[in-house]
Amino acid sequence: MADALATFGGTPGEGRAVARAARDLADDGRLAADRGVEPAVTAETVVRELRRAxxxxxxxRWNWWVGSLDVAYGGYRAFAVRRFRADGDATG
Known part of the structure; x- marks a missing residue:
């Protein structure tokens, strides 16, 4: 997914942090339950949603989408990307 996110610029580390947040969101299962679609989080879905930002x-862009999900359904703030390292490790 990090390669697909390169479309939006940023550093490789930023892309990896977003990809990690997307995996966390997928593993949580919340979006699938809220939208009634399985799987709800795919690389294609993430890229499509980020293009709308x-x-x-x-x-x-990720945080814009997560914020939209939080407004619509509640409970998505935990999936925001707050920090990332240039080397790619998400830091929280």
């Missing part, structure tokens, strides 16, 4: 790099 007004602007920004991968983490800004």
């Amino acid at each position: 007004p602007d920004g790099g991968p983490s800004e």
Whole structure:
């Protein structure tokens, strides 16, 4: 997924942090339950949703989408990307 996220710029580390958050969201199962679609989180879904964001790099776009999910369903703030390292390790 990190390669697909390169479309939105940012650093490789930022892309990997977003990919990790996407895996966490997929593993949680919440989005599948809320949307009634399985699997709800795929690379294609993430790229499509991030294209809808007004602007920004991968983490800004991801956080825009997660914020939209939080408004619509509640409980998605935990999946926001808050920090990332240039080397790619998500830090929380």
